[in-house]
Amino acid sequence: MARYKLHCIGASGNSYKLALYMNCAGLDWEPVGVDFAGGATRDPNWRAGTNAMGEVPVLEVDGQFMSQSGAILVWLAETTGHFAPAADERYEALRWIMFDNHKFTNNHAMHRFQRSFMPEPVHPAILSFLRARTESSFAIADKHLADRAFMLGDRPTIVDFSLAGYVYYPPEETGFDIAADYPALDAWRRRLAALPGWKPPYELMPLGSDLRLMMNRPA
Template identity: 75%
Template structure:
């Protein structure tokens, strides 16, 4: 039995952040798929046992389960030492993880969700609005990565794994061609992809790649996960 279990789905970039970290760190882990399309995350028993927030990823270790990708990455770095920021970098890492969850990943994930996983096509104005938000947050990261190889400097840390959540999904799914539109982010992606243990999301978490939701799946109480 693996030391770490990650409850996740292949379509969840927030799950991928943690899966990618675990694999690149060489830790003993296994992905555990959930029936997200079937709405299991809204079930009261599932929430009581796994995550009251109704989200993935959920990391299980030694009988304890924790949620929220940023918190999980921070805990893993402190517990294992892999890809940990130095004490001097700790708050800079936190700053970027918070920016990622609030802006970089959040905007990109919502745009992708609206574009590819809704039962009905979104209103063009909604998608256009989300696109402008993606462009704004990506412009910040593009400029930042144009001046350094990784988010905090010369080596990858949990800040990089946090921002990497959705950048490896295909352009036809996300609606963005990162290679063409954001050369610095693309170069950073390639540096991450050269790490031992890197795999793309649907290979790393081989379930849920055909996720298509129904209207009930976006009812109050449903969630994409963090």
């Protein structure tokens, strides 16, 4: 039985951040499918026993259930030592993880969700707004990576895994061609993909259910 159990779905980029980190770190982990489309995360019993916030991912380790991918990455780095920022990089690491959660991943994920997982076409103005926000956060990261291999310098850290959440889903699903439009971001993405243990999201987490089934249900 694996020590680390990741409650997740394959379509969740926030879940992928943790799955990719643990795989590249060589940790003993396994994915545990959550019936997200079937309403599992809205079930009172699931929330009481797994995550009161009603979200995936959830990391289960030694009987403890942990949520929020950014906080979990920090905890994993501090407890395992893998991909941990140096002591003098801690503020910079937290700064970029917060940027990722608030803008980079958030904007990209929202655009992808509205574009590909809604039961009916979304108003063009909504997609335009979300696309502009995604392009802005992509441009910031692309400029930052123009003169460095990874987000904090010459080696990968938890910051890189945080930003990696949604950048490996297929362009036809996300609506963004990173390889064509963001050269530094794409080069960084390819360096991460060269790490031992790297796998794309749906291969690393081959489970979950069709997100389209959960539309029009109360939160």
